[in-house]
Amino acid sequence: MKYIDEYRDGRIAQAFARQIAGEVRAEASYRLMEFCGGHTHAISRFGITDLLPANVRMIHGPGCPVCVLPVGRIDMAIGLARRPEVTLCTYGDLMRVPGSRGASLLKAKAAGADIRMVYSTLDAVRIAEAEPSREVVFFAIGFETTTPPTALAIRLAAAKALKNFSVFCNHVLTPAAIQSILESPDVRALGRVRVDGFIGPSHVSTIIGTQPYEFFAEEFGKPVVVTGFEPLDVLQAILMLVRQVNEGRHEVENQYVRAVTRDGNAIAKGEVAEFFELRKSFEWRGLGVVPYSGLRLKQAYATFDAERRFDLADAGGEDNPACECGAILRGVKTPTECKLFGTLCTPDTPMGSCMVSSEGACAAHWTYGRFRDRARSAA
Amino acid sequence: MTPKAYRRRLDIKNGRVDLSHGSGGRAMAQLITDIFHEALDNAWLRRGNDQAAFDVAQGRMVMTTDAYVVSPLFFPGGDIGSLAVHGTINDIGMGGAHPLYLSASFIIEEGFPLADLKRIADSMGAAARAAGVPVVTGDTKVVERGKADGVFISTTGIGAVPGGLDLSADKAQPGDRVILSGTLGDHGVAVMSKRQNLAFDTDLVSDSAPLHGLVAAMVEAGGQDLRVMRDPTRGGLAATLNELADQSDIGFRLEENAIPVRPEVAAACELLGLDPLYVANEGKLVAVVAPKAADVVLAAMRAHPLGRDAAVIGEAIEDDHHFVQMTTGFGGGRMVDWLSGEQLPRIC
Numbered sequence: 001m002k003y004i005d006e007y008r009d010g011r012i013a014q015a016f017a018r019q020i021a022g023e024v025r026a027e028a029s030y031r032l033m034e035f036c037g038g039h040t041h042a043i044s045r046f047g048i049t050d051l052l053p054a055n056v057r058m059i060h061g062p063g064c065p066v067c068v069l070p071v072g073r074i075d076m077a078i079g080l081a082r083r084p085e086v087t088l089c090t091y092g093d094l095m096r097v098p099g100s101r102g103a104s105l106l107k108a109k110a111a112g113a114d115i116r117m118v119y120s121t122l123d124a125v126r127i128a129e130a131e132p133s134r135e136v137v138f139f140a141i142g143f144e145t146t147t148p149p150t151a152l153a154i155r156l157a158a159a160k161a162l163k164n165f166s167v168f169c170n171h172v173l174t175p176a177a178i179q180s181i182l183e184s185p186d187v188r189a190l191g192r193v194r195v196d197g198f199i200g201p202s203h204v205s206t207i208i209g210t211q212p213y214e215f216f217a218e219e220f221g222k223p224v225v226v227t228g229f230e231p232l233d234v235l236q237a238i239l240m241l242v243r244q245v246n247e248g249r250h251e252v253e254n255q256y257v258r259a260v261t262r263d264g265n266a267i268a269k270g271e272v273a274e275f276f277e278l279r280k281s282f283e284w285r286g287l288g289v290v291p292y293s294g295l296r297l298k299q300a301y302a303t304f305d306a307e308r309r310f311d312l313a314d315a316g317g318e319d320n321p322a323c324e325c326g327a328i329l330r331g332v333k334t335p336t337e338c339k340l341f342g343t344l345c346t347p348d349t350p351m352g353s354c355m356v357s358s359e360g361a362c363a364a365h366w367t368y369g370r371f372r373d374r375a376r377s378a379a
Numbered sequence: 380m381t382p383k384a385y386r387r388r389l390d391i392k393n394g395r396v397d398l399s400h401g402s403g404g405r406a407m408a409q410l411i412t413d414i415f416h417e418a419l420d421n422a423w424l425r426r427g428n429d430q431a432a433f434d435v436a437q438g439r440m441v442m443t444t445d446a447y448v449v450s451p452l453f454f455p456g457g458d459i460g461s462l463a464v465h466g467t468i469n470d471i472g473m474g475g476a477h478p479l480y481l482s483a484s485f486i487i488e489e490g491f492p493l494a495d496l497k498r499i500a501d502s503m504g505a506a507a508r509a510a511g512v513p514v515v516t517g518d519t520k521v522v523e524r525g526k527a528d529g530v531f532i533s534t535t536g537i538g539a540v541p542g543g544l545d546l547s548a549d550k551a552q553p554g555d556r557v558i559l560s561g562t563l564g565d566h567g568v569a570v571m572s573k574r575q576n577l578a579f580d581t582d583l584v585s586d587s588a589p590l591h592g593l594v595a596a597m598v599e600a601g602g603q604d605l606r607v608m609r610d611p612t613r614g615g616l617a618a619t620l621n622e623l624a625d626q627s628d629i630g631f632r633l634e635e636n637a638i639p640v641r642p643e644v645a646a647a648c649e650l651l652g653l654d655p656l657y658v659a660n661e662g663k664l665v666a667v668v669a670p671k672a673a674d675v676v677l678a679a680m681r682a683h684p685l686g687r688d689a690a691v692i693g694e695a696i697e698d699d700h701h702f703v704q705m706t707t708g709f710g711g712g713r714m715v716d717w718l719s720g721e722q723l724p725r726i727c
């Protein structure tokens with residue numbers, strides 16, 4: 001398959017692996033956080049850790065949009081979907097995310113709520129157009145990558161003068177989250193988590209460019225390599241990070257030059273700026289309340305804002321107290337350090353959000369990597 | 380003398396199934412005669428009994444049943460009718476058996492176009508004739524609009540097992556070879572390419588096919604050294620191997636590079652975020668074979684048109700965790716776990 005196979009070539013992978021092994025210093029350790037769930041998935045699916053020396057350790061970050069959505073927002077969506085007049089359109093991976101008291105969109109749908117899985121924001125607009133008697137709400141989630149398509153849907157709905165379309169906006173911002181991790185007591189004061197460098201987001205950076213990472217590379221002295229999602233991209237980025245660490249550099253480098261520029265996609269950023277504004281704060285599962293980390297619709301487009309339209313309030317639901325998703329999302333714990341992992345919490349019966357999406361650290365480890373745990377416990 | 384009532388022909392071109400077609404009256408009799416008997420014609424159906432009577436051979440027999448709810452009903456390379464024949468023949472074949480007879484029952488939604496029903500019945504008849512396995516008895520029900528989705532078909536089949544053969548999912552042993560009969564994911568991706576909200580252009584067709592000919596060749600070549608066969612339908616190869624691992628109390632180790640996948644299937648899976656290992660097949664089988672017979676079984680499969688791309692893709696290993704592990708093409712290791720949630724609803 002052209003443009004895919006080239007980035008998955010096992011022989012080139014071995015060459016990179018040898019190069020990494022040759023350049024790491026035996027006495028040093030390299031703790032690299034991949035921010036994005038897409039990278040977590042690629043690392044697990046292709047078994048990349050098997051190709052790395054023992055002192056290069058990958059820490060899974062919070063960049064899975066499904067995982068960081070707090071219980072309260074899921075509860076709000078379920079409440080919305082239960083209204084008889086509402087048709088809630090959602091991406092499929094949100095269906096099984098647990099809300100409060102074991103509720104989920106999947107269960108609400110089985111109980112009669114009109115919830116429809118869509119593949120594109122435009123499908124939701126089409127449903128609103130075809131069914132004018134329904135209040136069609138699009139459950140918008142995701143980082144900078146999925147925000148422009150939501151903007152486009154609002155533009156289209158406005159152009160068609162649709163009165164029955166709105167968006168439940170949960171879009172969040174990557175740089176704010178990375179900064180929050182670096183400023184967290186775990187990292188700064190307590191030193192419980194050492195992050196020596198970041199595998200920077202792939203698709204997010206096609207929109208925002210590499211420039212937004214320059215501030216904290218400088219401020220926190222951590223190298224960032226913006227990296228593609230293919231496994232060879234990840235290996236090459238690891239090599240680039242190892243070199244930066246060895247040389248004491250902390251720069252923003254771009255491995256993903258075939259898609260990412262320093263300034264990003266001006267048209268997409270313009271669309272986002274037209275329809276959205278910063279929230280003063282937004283709650284993230286795992287990170288807590290992060291200032292200026294989420295978006296909402298501007299006042300001028302308030303009629304398309306489901307929160308204003310249906311007067312929604314965040315009820316602030318609670319996670320299962322034994323669930324360690326928060327610590328896992330901050331890189332403080334690994335999935336196997338959670339008591340629920342693999343016992344009560346599996347992809348079939350997820351208790352925490354990290355087990356729901358295939359990009360979540362727990363689901364990725366359970367699905368692709370748990371055979372290694374046995375080897376470890378035997379050794 | 381009362382004149383003989385004029386018998387109005389079914390308006391197959393423009394007509395639709397209505398509730399009278401399921402009521403047990405003349406309309407139902409006409410639907411059965413004009414569409415189903417016409418399409419599936421054989422000596423048992425012609426006798427018009429509520430059951431088919433036939434002689435039974437000595438030895439072991441197999442029996443299996445399956446329901447078909449695929450959406451859309453017509454897809455590249457087949458439709459629900461041919462699928463209902465192939466799927467049940469294959470379930471018989473996976474026991475190493477030779478399929479003998481099928482039954483078919485139809486649950487039809489009120490308003491379903493007669494033309495579509497005829498097309499499905501004709502396709503079913505053609506598939507049954509091509510496979511040499513007659514549909515000898517059947518049933519028709521009509522439900523109110525909204526209570527079904529067009530048509531659902533359920534088929535049951537029976538077959539005869541060659542003497543001495545006893546394939547079973549609990550018989551795989553460490554060291555056995557895993558052989559796959561061809562490319563993965565063709566059916567699932569072909570069906571999905573025609574889904575209303577997901578349509579994309581591809582020349583790909585479903586692999587839906589009856590495998591009993593291939594099975595006969597394998598039985599002849601491998602005999603008692605065939606441990607177990609299974610067709611990787613829903614849940615794909617991943618589900619099949621996890622089932623076998625549990626039932627045989629073993630694990631498997633696979634080589635990703637050895638698993639055949641068409642480039643267009645791989646590309647569609649990339650686009651949709653799917654893994655070909657989990658996508659459904661309707662014309663492929665996985666066999667676990669004693670190591671000493673692997674070569675002859677593989678050669679027999681490759682000599683058959685439905686096994687041309689057959690390959691040894693891995694082996695059974697000792698593992699009380701029953702993990703299915705795979706060495707990726709990239710050189711790392713990963714698990715091939717059970718599917719969780721729905722990857723593709725209503726694929727068969």
